[in-house]
Amino acid sequence: MNIEQHIVTKTVEAVKSLYSQDLPEAQVNLQDTRSEFEGQITLVVFPVVRFSKKSPEVTATELGEYLQANVDEITGFNVVKGFLNLSVANAHWVDLFNTTILRPDFGTIPANGKKVMVEYSSPNTNKPLHLGHVRNNLLGYSVSELLKASGSEVYKVNLVNDRGIHICKSMLAWQKWGNGETPESAGIKGDHLVGKYYVIFDKEYKKEIEALKQEGQTEEEAKKNAPLIKAAQAMLLAWEAGDDEVISLWKTMNTWVYDGFEVTYKNLGVDFDKFYYESNTYLLGKDTVEEGLASGVFYKKEDGSVWIDLTADGLDQKLVLRADGTSVYITQDLGTAQMKQDDFELDESIYVVGNEQDYHFKVLFLILEKLGKSWAKGLYHLSYGMVDLPSGKMKSREGTVVDADDLIAEMVATAKEKTEALGKVDRFSEEEKEQLYFNIGMGALKYFLLKVEPKKRLLFDPAESIDFQGNTGPFIQYTHARIKSLLLKADFREDQRVDNQIPLSATELEMIILLAKYPAEIASAAKSFSPASLANYIYEVAKMFNKFYHEVPPIVKEEDQQLKQLRLNLSWVTANILKSGTRILGIEVPERM
RNA sequence: GCAUCCAUAGCUCAGCUGGAUAGAGCAACGGUUUUCUAAACCGUAGGUCAUAGGUUCGAAUCCUAUUGGGUGUACCA
Structure with a gap:
């Protein structure tokens, strides 16, 4: 006890x-x-x-x-x-340290038998990933790792939005103005190439709208009547009809995008156990609608459209199936939720999606509950705030989007610059250096995005590079490297316990109490789906170590063997916590830097 | 209009189910290296926790109203 x-x-x-x-x-x-x-x-x-x-x-x-x-x-x-x-009594704290904290399995939580799905990333296939997606990906990944660490069995899935009018726009623009350009011929990453044609479409579309307005049409009419948008809609119909040429182009361009995404995902260090594609799921949900009609949860209007009345729950009336019998977004999500459940028999299912969809998920979960799905209570929308720039929202049309690949490259370049300026990497091989710069740059980026509570908005200033000092990823990485170097110099042995009568300094005592909290921190962070709270704890641990390190005389030269061992033990545990804690955040801590 | 989220130091953020004098980092100023990595450490300065009420022995935290901002309110996804 x-x-x-x-x-x-x-x-x-x-x-x-x-x-x-x-x-x-x-x-x-x-x-x-x-x-x-x-x-x-x-x-x-x-x-x-x-x-x-x-x-x-x-x-x-x-x-x-x-x-x-x-x-x-x-x-x-x-x-x-x-x-x-x-x-x-000090003796109690030393005993706690010896018997609990120094155990090799300290910080690991036994399996709880729960199966949890985390859906995240879920990109559209018409343009490359930007900073908003980066937040989503890092959050989804680290929440998954957090849940694993707290004992759940976790399935990470990515529901790719690979169909619809948006991808048709890129396809159409490529057909008209692409001249057969490919990622290879253009030397451009596939997702960026497809994104380029999406932008071209938008530009040409706007021109057409202007021209129609000159002819006297209203903005609204012009938007509807522009030949380009009509062509895109026609293309979508052709896609749904299975037109060979359209399907073939669609496959080709999607493949380009996936190749591009793969590189970005790899750099971000995120992964998935399963991909779902909307081209496979968009027809789903009609069975669920039938089910709801039969049980009286849904009702049919005269025109044949199907609705649910949620006004009693303070929400609106919601359409769940169009009059022509085709699916809307929520129809699809009802079906996909059922499919996920059938595939995995989940206890919980987490959707990592931005807060602009709060209402959608409220409705979705409520409908599933009303349909009597026992698993509906395990559904959770992990809603996160948008990433803002000092100028406000990111807008792709105004070119203010922070591209994920560019950002990653910049972070690594900055890490290189700062590291070289400190002149500590003379004995590193070129390969080690590249690895180090990458880890530091990504560590800074990941920590920066993850230390903020998910639901809060996050401000990113591209003009001001992300810090490498203070409450940052590199600070934690540095602390870890420093400890590793110390342990090496001191010929640390990890199987030694010190006598519980050893005197402790105020800082050492404080350290033991802080380190002891690690498992509880993981549990509570997992419970609230908050990598941010874990990040803050890890920072506290690193800060505490640095304070301790400066206070005590050089440990390597300590002649009192008991005292030396105690301090090395404290250092060793700190390094372990920094390493496994940052691991959950997707951050690599180097052995030296 | 309705719904929902947010508001804490100049800036970026912590602050657990209400608890002691509201904490960090950055920026500013001052100090620390013949000692294990100075991406570090120590100190100074910086606050009417948006505003006004209420509940309580006690409120940044809970309730109400107001102000300011975000988002949503499509037979789009």
Whole structure:
């Protein structure tokens, strides 16, 4: 039993013994003692006052005396207002360190038997990935890793939006103005090449709209009547009809895009267990609609369209099937949700999708619940905020989009520049250097994007490069490398335990308490789907180590073997936590830098 | 209009189910290297937690209203 739980139990006992009252455990409020006071664990006594019917100070003192007398580990206490600060014996902390934290499996959480799907990335195939997608990908990947670390079995899936009017636009523009250009002939990454034609389409389309407006049409009419958009719509129909030529072009261009995405995904370090393609799922969901009609959850209007009335739940009426019998977005998602469930028998299913779709998912989940799907309660929309530029939103048409590939290249280049300026890589081979620059650049980028709570908007200033100092990825990477170097120099052996009577400095004690929290941090970060909270914890650990490192005399030269071993053990655990913690964030920590 | 999310230091962000004097980083200023990697460490300065009420022994945190901003409200996806 850990010390906190023990104190809770004994506090309840104390209230019974001192005041003959039954104190619910939930009323026992423990927190870390603030560093300016003596002690490590603080009991907030205000909730107990109702039971003791005495002043906070008196209650705290009486509880303190009881706990000191009845809990072996507690060696003393002090009372500040309504706060009872408890001092726990050093020996207890050293024991905790030796028996729990130093175990090789520290930080691993046993399997919980839950099967969880995380759907993320889900790109359109008409243009390359940008910064918004980068946030999505990093978030989806690290949430998956987080859930794995907390004991779940995780399936990462990517639902690719490979069909529809958007890809037809690129195809059409390529047909008209492409002159047979290919990624090879143009020397352009496939996704960028297809994106180029998407932009051309848009430009030419706008010209046509202008021309029609000159002829007296309204903006709305012009948008509908422009020959290009009509041609794109015709192409979509041809695609749905299975027209050989269109399908062949579609396959070719999608292949270009996938080749391009593969490179970006590889650089981002993300992966998937399964791909779903909308070209395979877009007809899905009609069975579900039938099901809903049969059970009376849906109703049919005179024109044949199918609806659900959600006004009783504070939402709107929602169309689930068009009058002509074709699917809309939500029809498809109903079907896809069912398919995922049939494929994997999931306990939970996470959708990593931006917050502009909050309403859509609210509706989707509610409908599935109303259809009586038992698994609907396991669905969760991990909604994240947009990435803003100082000028506001990213807009592809205004050319203010931060391209993912460009950004990655810039981050690596900056990492190279900064590293070379520090002059620490003389003994690295060229290959090692490239690897290091890549890891540092991506570490800076990933940490920058992941340290912010998912649901918050995130500001990115392209003019100001991402920091490499302070609360950053490279700071954590540097701390890790530094520890590795220290362990190497000190001939560290990991199987040595020190005597629990060893004296601890304030920082060493604080470190043990912080390190001990790692498993709980993973669990709570996983529970709230928040890599950000884990990132902040890892930063605290790195910061704490640096403080410790500066305070103690050179460990390598320490003559007291017990003290030396203790400090090396602390360093070793810190490095392990930094490594496995950043691993969950998708960040690589180098052995030296 | 309705729905929903957000508002904390000059800037970017933390702040757990309400708990002590609201914390970091960057930027600014000052200091630390004959000592294990200075991408580090220590210090100074910087706040009416958007505003006004309310609940509470106690509110950045919960409730209400207001202000400002984002997003959504398609037989688009």
